[in-house]
Amino acid sequence: MGNYTELLRLLAYLVGIIAFAALNAAYLVWLERKEAAHIQRRIGPKEVGPYGLLQPLADGIKLMTKQLIVPAGADVILFKVAPLLILAPAIASFVTIPFSETLVARNINLGLLMIFAFASLNVMGVLIGGWGSNNKYAVISAARAVSQNVAYEIPMLITAITMVMVAGTMNLNEIVMQQPNIFKWYIFRFTASPLMPVAFLIFFICSLAETNRAPFDMAEAESELVAGAYTEYSGMGFGVFFMGEYANVVIGCSLATILFLGGWQSPFGVPADAHWSLFLFKPGILWFLIKLYLLCFTVIWVRWTYPRTQFYGLLNLSWKYLIPISLFNLLLTGAMLKVFQS
Amino acid sequence: MISADSLTELVFLVLAGITVLGALIATNAKRLIRAVSGLAVCLIGVAGLYYFLHSPFVALMEMLIYVGAVCVTIVFAVMMAEPFPERHAKISPLSGYLSFAVAILVFVGVAGLGVKTAWKAAGSTVNSGALIEVGKSLLTTNSMVFELISIVLLLAIIGSVALARAGREK
Amino acid sequence: MSGYFNDLFSGTKSLAVGMGITLKYFFEPVVTLQYPHETLKMTPRFRGHIDLVKDEETGESKCIVCGMCQKACPSGCITVEGEKKEGAKKKTLSSYTLDFTKCSLCGLCVENCKPEAITFSKDYNLAGPSREAYVFDLVKRMKERCSP
Amino acid sequence: MSHLAQTQTQETFVLNLGPQHPATHGVLRVKLVMDGEYIVHAEPVLGYIHRMHEKMGENRTWAQFMPNTGRLDYLSALSYNFGYAAAVERAAGITVPERAEYIRVITTELNRISSHLLWFGAFVLDLGGFTPLLYAFDDREQILDLLESVTGSRLTYCYFRFGGVYNDIDDNFVPGSLAFIKRLRARMPMYHDLVTKNIILMKRLIGIGPISAEMCRRYGATGPVLRGSGVQFDVRKNEPYSVYPEFNFDIPVYHECDSMARYMVRMDEIEQSMRIIEQACNKLPEGPIMAEKAPKIIKPAPGDYYFSVEAARGSFGVRIVSDGTNTPYRLKLRSPTFSNLSLFAEASQGMLLADALALMGSLDLVIPEIDR
Amino acid sequence: MNSQLLYNSLELYLVIGALLFAIGFYGILSGRTFISMLISSELVLSGASINFMAFNRFLAPDPTVGQIFTLFIMAIAAAEAAIALSIIIAVYRNYKSIDTDEMVELKG
Missing domain, CATH: 1.20.120.1200 (NADH-ubiquinone/plastoquinone oxidoreductase chain 6, subunit NuoJ)
Incomplete structure (x- = not known):
């Protein structure tokens, strides 16, 4: 019987994760529209449901009822597989993210590595979709996406390695366990490296670039490449791409939360005898979601503030600033760890 | 069931x-x-x-x-x-068949060798998959290879950059 | 080397300032008009399409069928027709048609109208299902407007 | 995959930018021969919204052509009204009363500000920043409200007449303009903080898209493009018309020749226009708004006349040939952006696609004006 | 440990490895372009890696050596891919073709 419960558990998590990813995509779009509107002193969606909360539903229905057009001369199989290639790894990555102490589908020891491994499939999706749609804008966009991802994977991985050095594990839940309150969050762990906030910034910038978010959205730069790799996608093909993009944003923000901001831990710590405040301190998922969505808010906020970077600016930033600084941080952290922990 | x-x-x-x-x-x-x-x-x-x-x-x-x-x-x-x-990757039928035959031959040979041989299991050493051991081994037993691979990678980077640049300038 | 760090810090600062500005506006009230629920009142000089002016005494149009508006119109969208009733000195207006599909809202017709028989309408919510919906019979419009 | 067929012989491919493309702001098509992301050769293709304005002019009376001028460059329609009205006035020998000239200047300068604000937003939009566009629209809306209350229209004003203006300004106009200037003065530092000083924008504009003064001269580029190349030329100063000599204002000139220089010229021009409006509002004389001796039906003496004004995008010239009848014999419009666009082909050579689009944005193209 | 299960039989892994190796071999022999040959050689390397991993899992006394070898193969493959591709692109720039048979000049 144990086998069945295990199976059911897995199934329940799978359904839960897909629902979470889909809901997130839908409501991040809503958040994006609302936030953009308020930054620009507009109201944003407001007609469908209270505060436009049902707008994503309407959008979803619209996307689903639209015709799926496959452009002439496109490579049909690749064209249709590409959106899934973006969404599927993102959903798979959710498997190892600890939403709370117990709420994690598979508590894998190599959780961090797994997320990076799956994230690396992302590029393939953009590449194949761009190449398969027989559109020159899409091809240029695919080429951009690759160089950008390659350039930003390096500082991101270096920063992640630094964090693994500090934490001593790649198990995401254990990393969270090590940050029980705000003073022990890794972003403020100055005994490990005085550059921790900078490392957080680098990680955040890199996750923006990895998920093709503005100001690094050169792969879908609408004023240059129309919609880049997504130019030829219509209806749900585009919808799935979109969901994948937002799922990746959520993954990036979750990872930043877990690595630097204490994951599901309350910032005040949980006193041992705190029965009265159980509700305030205990529900880890609440804290996790608050931190996660604050980061998502920042991602969107950044998008509606800056103009898009140019290609050489992007590479300059990566090679001249992010990589040297993150390497320096790696060395510094190694040295500090050696000094303080031995 | x-x-x-x-x-x-x-x-x-x-x-x-x-x-x-x-x-x-x-x-x-x-x-x-x-x-x-x-x-x-x-x-x-x-x-x-x-x-x-x-x-x-x-x-x-x-x-x-x-x-x-x-x-x-x-x-x-x-x-x-x-x-x-x-x-289309046209290929003369003869060489196609030939390479197919060679491939079959290789497969039969290697797979046959693998299946036929009575492998002596080292019974107790079930790989635990522990990352720590891999790391330790990389820095102790196999540290020389580890260093060599980094040199190879460095050379590869330099070489490919040089090659790509040379092509560009032409 | 100092240029490198200078770039880094001034750049970061400029980005932070930008974020501050957008955040400030995020919390400021919206400035847009919620259009279908709220509408603007048009200014007195708003140039909509033209409408005939009713003479308060006679209850008829002030138009004397001189045809100046028709002549002045650069796009030829006005057609005025009048008839001379028996016993009357002047022509009276029988039909005044505005083809709004051609109209460019320049206002030359109103400017050239001596008896001030035409004026600008304040309509701006013009939408219609077909081209024909934009061929306005202004005499009819005037009558409709005046009979509540 | 036939689109890359040229790769067999050359490492280039043709990218069709437009006629519908988010960065062309209208129906402009640019045929780009690309080597990867680098532009080898660019060829602007015009004519998608050609409406034969010049020919239309020959088939209408002098007065009837006035609405057309506002439809050339719909973003600064009053400058075009101004150019045409002044040209015909020169031909017909009409003098405009001073109050009318002042009103013309105030409204035209307001219109110039609104045009530059819209350009500013659209330019940053080209560079991928969406928000400044809406902030600029917020300010521009105030101008449109002011102009609407005077002219009755928000975009195609058709406000000037031969010998004056259509109707007098209302009571709110002068205080409204001054209040608006106060508001915009307070907003300008925000624009500079949010956009001009932004490191991303600076990296994208400084040193990008160089256009030399010599090149401007060859292509006949005028306006902010020319002034961004270090040439101090402004029709308002160099061939003064109307009451401009009475105002104290500077011509912003930048010598860097890059996109940033053109950007800064326009931003500074907003300040200068505000100065002009302030002075004009304070000095606004009383009097008639139409020349008393202006004939009802214009029939200029036979001859060839030219008049140019400084529109928001450069020097707009009207050449009219009259044969003494009530319709022009020939009407030639010299539109500034046509020259500015012509130079794009040469200037964009060897540039990256994204930079070329920044360059195109900095030229401030209004396609209907190019096509006429 | 149930050794009857398929995924616990060494032989199956060896067969899969051999199959990959053979397919890759066929690909190298019959490939027409440099890139397809490169792809096939990746297959050959993968086949070898599977063998290493299988032996490591079932036979080797030291549980890490096979894994490390596989990691090295990966590194080598990455380096090889980078070099091979830059050569391909350089050749392509010069000859506008990546077809092996047209590279007569290279036979020098």
Whole structure:
């Protein structure tokens, strides 16, 4: 019987994760529209449901009822597989993210590595979709996406390695366990490296670039490449791409939360005898979601503030600033760890 | 009835199937882009097999390096250098058959050797898949190789940059 | 080397300032008009399409069918027709048609109208299902407007 | 995959930018021969919204052509009204009363500000920043409200007449304009903080898209493009018309020749226009708004006349040939952006696509004006 | 440990490895373009890696050596891909073709 419960558990998590990813995509779009509107002193969606909360539903229905057009001369199989290639790894990555102490589908020891491994499939999706749609804008966009991802994977991985050095594990839940309150969050762990906030910034910038978010959205730069790799996608093909993009944003923000901001831990710590405040301190998922969505808010906020970077600016930033600084941080952290922990 | 074992078995078979299928696509596809996609599929399957071989670390590295880096690089090269309009990879029937025969021969030989040999299991040493041991081994027993590989990678970077630049200036 | 760090810090600062500005506006009230629920009142000089002016004494149009508006119109979208009733000195207006599909809202017709028989309408919510919906019979419009 | 067929012989491919493309702001098509992301050769293709304005002019009376001028460059329609009205006035020998000239200047300068604000937003939009566009629209809306209350229209004003203006300004106009200037003065530092000083924008504009003065001269580029190349030329100063000599204002000139220089010229021009409006509002004389001796039906003496004004995008010239009848014999419009666009082909050579689009944005194209 | 299960039999892994190796071999022999040959050689390397991993899992006394070898193969493959592709692109720039048979000049 144990086998069945295990199976059911897995199934329940799978359904839960897909629902979470889909809901997130839908409501991040809503958040994006609302936030953009308020930054620009507009109201944003407001007609469908209270505060436009049902707008994503309407959008979803619209996307689903639209015709799926496959452009002439496109490579049909690749064209249709590409959106899934973006969404599927993102959903798979959710498997190892600890939403709370117990709420994690598979508590894998190599959780961090797994997320990076799956994230690396992302590029393939953009590449194949761009190449398969027989559109020159899409091809240029695919080429951009690759160089950008390659350039930003390096500082991101270096920063992640630094964090693994500090934490001593790649198990995401254990990393969270090590940050029980705000003073022990890794972003403020100055005994490990005085550059921790900078490392957080680098990680955040890199996750923006990895998920093709503005100001690094050169792969879908609408004023240059129309919609880049997504130019030829219509209806749900585009919808799935979109969901994948937002799922990746959520993954990036979750990872930043877990690595630097204490994951599901309350910032005040949980006193041992705190029965009265159980509700305030205990529900880890609440804290996790608050931190996660604050980061998502920042991602969107950044998008509606800056103009898009140019290609050489992007590479300059990566090679001249992010990589040297993150390497320096790696060395510094190694040295500090050696000094303080031995 | 399904048991967890048979389910795992099924997953394993699917992975093995993906591996072989991907390899076949990779060698037989008419268009290079599909060949690379086949390679990526095959490598994902291989990563799955590694997982079954109790090495999740290597499996994830396989995905990170092979699928995420090598395949992407190849697709990139295809985008830059693929001949258009694509000519079908025509191959003279004789050499086609010949290479097919040779491949069959190689397969029969190697697989036969693998199946026929009575492998002496080192019974007790079941690989735990622990990352720590891999790391330790990298820095102790195999540290020389570790250093060499870094030199190889450095040379590869310098070499490819030099080659690409030389082509550009022409 | 100092340029490098200078770039880094001034760049970061400029980005932070930008974020501050957008955040400030995020919390400021919206400035847009919620259009279908709220509408603007048009200014007195708003140039909509033209309408005939009713003479309060006679209850008829002030138009004397001189045809100046028709002549002044650069796009030829006005057609005025009048008839001379028996016993009357002047022509009276029988039909005044505006083809709004051609009209460019320049206002030359109103400017050239001596008896001030035409004026600008304040309509701006013009939408219609077909081209024909934009061929306005202004005499009819005037009558409709005046009979509540 | 036939689109890359040229790769067999050359490493280039043709990218069709437009006629519908988010960065062309209208129906402009640019045929780009690309080597990867680098532009080897660019060829602007015009004519998608050609409406034969010049020919239309020959088939209408002098007065009837006035609405057309506002439809050339719909973003600064009053400058075009101004150019045409002044040209015909020169031909017919009409003098405009001073109050009318002042009103013309105030409204035209307001219109110039609104045009530059819209350009500013659209330019940053080209560079991928969406928000400044809406902030600029917020300010521009105030101008449109002011102009609407005077002219009755928000975009195609058709406000000037031969010998004056259509109707007098209302009571709110002068205080409204001054209040608006106060508001915009307070907003300008925000624009500079949010956009001009932004490191991303600076990296994208400084040193990008160089256009030398010599090149401007060859293509006949005028306006902010020319002034961004270090040439101090402004029709308002160099060939003064109307009451401009009475105002104290500077011509912003930048010598960097890059996109940033053109950007800064326009931003500074907003300040200068505000100065002009302030002075004009304070000095606004009383009097008639139409020349008393202006004939009802214009029949200029036979001859060839030219008049140019400084529109928001450069020097707009009207050449009219009259044969003494009530319709022009020939009407030639010299539109500034046509020259500015012509130079794009040469200037964009060897540039990256994204930079070329920044360059195109900095030229401030209004396609209907190019096509006429 | 149930050794009857498919995923616990060494032989099956060896067969899969051999199959990959053979397919890759066939691909190298019959490939027409440099890139397809490169892809096939990746398959050959993968086949070898599977063998290493299988032996490591079932036979080797030291549980890490096979994994490390596989990691090295990956690194080598990545380096090889980078070099090979830059060569391909350089050749392509010069000859506008990646077809092996047209590279007569290279036979020098």
